[in-house]
Amino acid sequence: MASRPIAILDHVGKTYQMGPVRVDALVEINLVFEAGEYVSVMGPSGCGKSTLLNLLGCLDRPSTGRYVLGGVDVSQMNDDELSEIRGARLGFIFQSYNLIQQLTVLENIEVPLFYQGTPPEMSREIAAEYARRVGLGDRLKHKPFELSGGQQQRVGIARALVNDPLVLLADEPTGNLDSHSGAEILELFEALHEQGKTIILVTHDDDIAKRSSRVIRLRDGQMESDMRHG
Amino acid sequence: MDNFLTRTAQNRFMSVGFARVNRTVRLGFKSLWLHRLRSLLTVLGIVFGVCSVIAMLAVGEGVRHEALEQIRRLGSNNIIIRSIKPEEERSSAVERSYVLEYGLTYADIRRIRDTIPGVTLVVPGRIIRDFLWNGRWRIDAEVVGTVPWYHEMRLQALSEGRYLNDFDMEDSKNVCVLSREAADRLFPLTPAVGSNLRIGGDYYHVVGVLAREAPVVAPGGGNSSGQNAAQTLARAFIPLTTAKARFGEVLVRRRSGSFEAERVQLHEVTAQVHRQEEVEEIAKIIVDILDKNRKKKDYEIIVPLELLRQSERTKRIFNIVLGSIAAISLIVGGIGIMNIMLASVTERTREIGIRRALGAKRRDIIFQFLVETVILSGSGGLIGVVLGVAIPFFITLFADMTTIVTLWAPMIAFSISGLVGVVFGIYPALRAADMDPVEALRHE
Ligand SMILES: Nc1ncnc2c1ncn2[C@@H]1O[C@H](COP(=O)(O)OP(=O)(O)OP(=O)(O)O)[C@@H](O)[C@H]1O
Ligand SMILES: [Mg+2]
Numbered sequence: 001m002a003s004r005p006i007a008i009l010d011h012v013g014k015t016y017q018m019g020p021v022r023v024d025a026l027v028e029i030n031l032v033f034e035a036g037e038y039v040s041v042m043g044p045s046g047c048g049k050s051t052l053l054n055l056l057g058c059l060d061r062p063s064t065g066r067y068v069l070g071g072v073d074v075s076q077m078n079d080d081e082l083s084e085i086r087g088a089r090l091g092f093i094f095q096s097y098n099l100i101q102q103l104t105v106l107e108n109i110e111v112p113l114f115y116q117g118t119p120p121e122m123s124r125e126i127a128a129e130y131a132r133r134v135g136l137g138d139r140l141k142h143k144p145f146e147l148s149g150g151q152q153q154r155v156g157i158a159r160a161l162v163n164d165p166l167v168l169l170a171d172e173p174t175g176n177l178d179s180h181s182g183a184e185i186l187e188l189f190e191a192l193h194e195q196g197k198t199i200i201l202v203t204h205d206d207d208i209a210k211r212s213s214r215v216i217r218l219r220d221g222q223m224e225s226d227m228r229h230g
Numbered sequence: 231m232d233n234f235l236t237r238t239a240q241n242r243f244m245s246v247g248f249a250r251v252n253r254t255v256r257l258g259f260k261s262l263w264l265h266r267l268r269s270l271l272t273v274l275g276i277v278f279g280v281c282s283v284i285a286m287l288a289v290g291e292g293v294r295h296e297a298l299e300q301i302r303r304l305g306s307n308n309i310i311i312r313s314i315k316p317e318e319e320r321s322s323a324v325e326r327s328y329v330l331e332y333g334l335t336y337a338d339i340r341r342i343r344d345t346i347p348g349v350t351l352v353v354p355g356r357i358i359r360d361f362l363w364n365g366r367w368r369i370d371a372e373v374v375g376t377v378p379w380y381h382e383m384r385l386q387a388l389s390e391g392r393y394l395n396d397f398d399m400e401d402s403k404n405v406c407v408l409s410r411e412a413a414d415r416l417f418p419l420t421p422a423v424g425s426n427l428r429i430g431g432d433y434y435h436v437v438g439v440l441a442r443e444a445p446v447v448a449p450g451g452g453n454s455s456g457q458n459a460a461q462t463l464a465r466a467f468i469p470l471t472t473a474k475a476r477f478g479e480v481l482v483r484r485r486s487g488s489f490e491a492e493r494v495q496l497h498e499v500t501a502q503v504h505r506q507e508e509v510e511e512i513a514k515i516i517v518d519i520l521d522k523n524r525k526k527k528d529y530e531i532i533v534p535l536e537l538l539r540q541s542e543r544t545k546r547i548f549n550i551v552l553g554s555i556a557a558i559s560l561i562v563g564g565i566g567i568m569n570i571m572l573a574s575v576t577e578r579t580r581e582i583g584i585r586r587a588l589g590a591k592r593r594d595i596i597f598q599f600l601v602e603t604v605i606l607s608g609s610g611g612l613i614g615v616v617l618g619v620a621i622p623f624f625i626t627l628f629a630d631m632t633t634i635v636t637l638w639a640p641m642i643a644f645s646i647s648g649l650v651g652v653v654f655g656i657y658p659a660l661r662a663a664d665m666d667p668v669e670a671l672r673h674e
Binding site: 057059060079083086087094099100101102111112115117119120163 | 247249250253260261264580581583584585586587588589590591592593594667668671
């Protein structure tokens with residue numbers, strides 16, 4: 001596989017100041033993610049996994065260090081520019097699906113396209129295509145509460161894919177699912193990996209981690225290990 | 231920025247376009263429809279505010295229109311002087327046995343005519359309350375002794391026959407012109423013109439009938455309640471000379487058991503002023519002339535132009551009061567909307583986080599919530615306008631009152647309610663946009 005760096009974390013740190021208390025959520029993180037990688041981030045609760053993912057997803061800015069995404073330093077960008085990047089080249093998948101309840105399946109998948117200014121007919125077409133790819137072609141008009149957890153997470157995946165992201169970021173995507181639906185979601189991830197998508201997912205599950213191509217372990221906001229296999 | 235990161239530079243351009251606004255509006259309706267009862271209750275303040283203002287304006291405009299119409303009918307260049315019984319005489323009239331003398335005299339009008347150059351016409355009139363008889367059929371009426379040009383001056387239109395003329399006057403003929411009411415009631419079946427009627431012991435030939443007038447309500451308050459009742463009475467106009475000859479100067483009236491005699495030379499004088507700017511000044515001079523020659527106040531003076539001004543003043547005050555009520559109700563309505571929108575923003579923190587994560591900028595969030603607030607207040611305004619236009623319609627239908635809905639009232643009310651949405655929507659929208667995406671996503 002061609003090794004092309006997509007995301008580079010250069011001495012990245014993140015600290016939260018809560019009154020007099022300083023929390024170092026991430027300390028001196030140096031990481032390079034390459035195109036097509038399937039990365040698991042592991043570690044005990046509170047070690048900074050979600051913080052790392054939020055930084056990678058441009059939802060937050062690092063306190064120190066540089067973050068270069070797609071060849072562009074995004075660590076000092078303003079709010080609007082970060083929103084632009086999130087909408088254009090990043091895909092988020094959440095543990096609790098985070099679908100908008102008053103919108104239908106199709107409309108939920110369309111949300112990122114809407115903020116990209118994609119014309120309505122085109123956006124509907126693209127969204128319907130991605131719904132089909134995750135196996136929900138016949139549920140376009142359904143509301144989220146009419147779907148099972150596994151189906152809702154598939155809507156979430158379709159929504160994350162709809163803008164053809166550089167990186168898919170998933171924070172415990174199977175955390176709320178039973179083992180069967182969880183396995184289905186993982187199969188979907190693997191299929192996406194086969195197609196060359198770059199995926200970074202946070203998990204507590206060793207079995208899931210084993211199926212990925214690289215495992216990063218964090219402890220107290222610091223890198224513990226970084227292993228490639230497969 | 232690198233095109234590798236954002237491929238959508240050209241798409242972005244149309245992001246402010248119609249399609250986006252359209253979808254945001256549809257989204258707003260959808261979100262509000264999700265809580266329809268809450269939305270309805272929220273806009274009730276705006277609905278009532280807008281509706282009551284439009285309805286009250288319509289009623290006020292109608293009242294003003296009627297007042298103006300009446301005043302105009304009196305003639306804005308006219309000064310009307312009426313004889314009234316002096317106050318002290320009125321109360322002790324029961325015990326009186328001698329003839330009570332009061333009111334305007336021929337000497338008065340001569341003085342007015344001779345001393346004031348701006349007055350082009352002075353029209354004397356005598357008003358006698360009596361019955362009109364058609365065979366055995368009778369109605370209570372005012373018999374007005376007057377001059378031929380009276381009708382013209384008082385803007386009374388003729389519907390049939392002719393006015394009184396100079397020959398009637400010179401020869402003291404027994405002819406009369408009836409008001410529409412009098413003609414309809416006295417001759418319900420046969421045409422009035424050409425018929426004869428009897429007043430007292432004399433027969434009169436009906437030569438004309440006036441067009442119908444709307445009942446005159448005394449404008450500007452109750453200072454002339456007598457006039458009020460008199461104006462709605464049936465009236466018969468006869469030449470002034472005839473009135474003098476037939477009824478004499480002394481009038482005897484039966485009233486609750488006792489007799490009451492009074493002598494009034496002229497009951498009403500209408501002075502027409504050539505130039506409108508001089509009306510009020512001349513009215514003052516007339517008062518001076520009249521007061522110089524009498525000890526007690528036995529007349530009243532009505533200046534339609536003054537009434538007109540007064541009615542405009544009243545209208546202005548009415549508008550200020552109404553405007554204040556409107557402003558207060560719209561502010562209250564706006565606060566209600568703001569309150570609900572703040573609650574809605576908190577409730578939808580998660581949604582805001584999701585949208586931010588998926589590429590919404592702060593201004594997209596602001597726009598979304600602002601649109602929602604404007605939809606709320608705008609539809610409140612719209613409902614208010616519909617009700618506000620419907621209510622005057624029903625008032626006219628059932629209460630028989632003139633109401634006028636001016637075009638600008640609903641338009642202004644509606645645009646202000648939209649403006650209320652923007653003003654009171656900005657703060658909640660900013661609150662929504664200021665949320666940190668990460669925190670918003672973590673919100674339960
Ligand atoms: N907004 C914040 N303010 C203050 N401290 C924070 C904030 N967000 C995270 N932290 C702290 O940063 C550390 C890392 O949090 P993070 O959510 O990244 O952990 P995590 O590895 O995702 O844990 P889990 O596996 O339980 O999800 C924790 O100690 C947490 O208390
Ligand atoms: Mg976490």
